[in-house]
Amino acid sequence: MTTTKKFPKLLGITIAIILAVGLIVGYKIYQIFLGASVTDAQKYLFVYTNDTYENVLSRIRTDNVVKDADEFDYVSKAMKYPTSVKAGRYKLEKGMSNRRLIGNLRGGYQEPVSLRFSNIRLKEDFAGFLGRNFEQDSLQFLSLLTNEAVAEKYGFTKDNFYTMFIPNTYQIYWNTSADKVIDRLNEEYKKFWTAERIEKAKQQNLTPVEVSILASIVRGEALHNDEMPMIAGLYLNRLKRGMLLQADPTVIFANNDFSIRRVLNRHLTIDNPYNTYRYKGLPPGPINMPPIVAIDAVLNPSNHNYIYMCAKEDFSGYHAFAETVAEHQINARKFQKALDERNIKR
Known part of the structure; x- marks a missing residue:
């Protein structure tokens, strides 16, 4: 009788234990x-x-x-x-x-890299930037950026290949191979150069590559975006007249010394195709990666007769423009005096 009464009680306890263990195991698995x-x-x-x-x-x-x-x-x-x-x-x-x-x-549900780039001066810098953002390292990207056969594949030369890369924001997967990243940026380049932009380039008697090369000079000169159309108009006036561009940023690039703050006569003597004080027309390639605002400034330049410019003596980053040598010399003397007063010698 006692055993019979204990059995249901033991069974109940056993079931309770099993349920408790089941709940614990189930919760753990959950x-x-x-x-x-x-x-x-x-x-x-x-x-x-x-x-x-x-x-x-x-x-x-x-x-x-x-x-x-x-x-x-x-x-x-x-x-x-x-x-x-x-x-x-x-x-x-x-x-x-x-x-x-x-x-x-x-x-494989990965998050793409939001690749945003601008103001990257050299191919080596760009290769380093890409290497930091993708699985493949900078040397793999640099080998493509400096390869003449690769440049020709996309319709460029080794010198002007850098104009293919339009600063913007692009969504690309991190493990995309280096050559496929370049392919993708080429597709974006072709999208950027719409029929409207190509027509505007023709109106300036320039190819898209030449527009970007000139835009890189404009970018090198301008500290303020709102002045870019004025600067673009000036250099276009010089090109149309067959004058030397005489752009200081190209001299700095030719000397490969980006610490130069004051271009001197000794800097102008370098025999380099990027020295626009010695070589007429546009240099063989860009001197930096021009932003879209600089490219559009060349495509939509200000209409004026200026052919000379000099940084303003107030160091505002803006320029004083002139139509004649006499006017330019006045502006230049003001700026040179300001440099001397600040003891800026190079």
């Missing part, structure tokens, strides 16, 4: 799969092209990407991620679950 896992230690998880699952897991452990790497490993294997590793730059959000993170990794 937490492992769907609970908050990703930390705020890293903003992105980078998975490289030849990475194995072991590489990815090791990086997750080392960089403290998740709270518990063993739990991540368990869920990864349950979701068959080890056989579906895909390269990419994956956005990490604090509190993201293992299941969501692994789902993104398995599906």
Whole structure:
């Protein structure tokens, strides 16, 4: 009788224990799969092209990407991620679950790089910038940017290839190969040069490449965007008259000394095709990466008769323009005096 009464009680306790354990296990599994896992230690998880699952897991452990790497490993294997590793730059959000993170990794749902660039002076600088933003390093990009065959493939020369890169913001995946990044920027170049822009270039008797080369000089001269059309108009007047451009930024570029603040006669003697004090017409390539505002200034220049300009003596960054040598000499003496007063000798 006693045994009979104890059995239901023991059964009830056993069932209660099983249910409790089931709830605990179920909750634990829920937490492992769907609970908050990703930390705020890293903003992105980078998975490289030849990475194995072991590489990815090791990086997750080392960089403290998740709270518990063993739990991540368990869920990864349950979701068959080890056989579906895909390269990419994956956005990490604090509190993201293992299941969501692994789902993104398995599906290759990476966040593209928002590639924004401007005011990059040299190809070497641009290659470094690209190398910092993509999986492939700067040397791979530089080898393309300085390769004559690559430039010719896109319809440029080695000297003017840099005009193909239009400063803007582009969405490109991090693991895109270097040659495909260049392909993409070429597509953007072709979109930029609309029929309207090409027609405006023709009206100035220039090709798109020549527009960009002149725009790089305008950019080199102008500290203020609102003055660019005036400067563009001046250089276009010089080109139409067959005059030397005599642009100081080209001399600085030719001397490869960007610390020069005062162009002197000794700087003008360098025998270099970029020295527009010695060589007539446009230089063979751009002296910087001109922004769109400078390109559009060349396409939409101010209409005037100025052929001389000199920085204003107030160091405002604006220029004093002149139609005659006499007027220009007055402006130049004012600026030279201001330089002397500030003891700017070079």
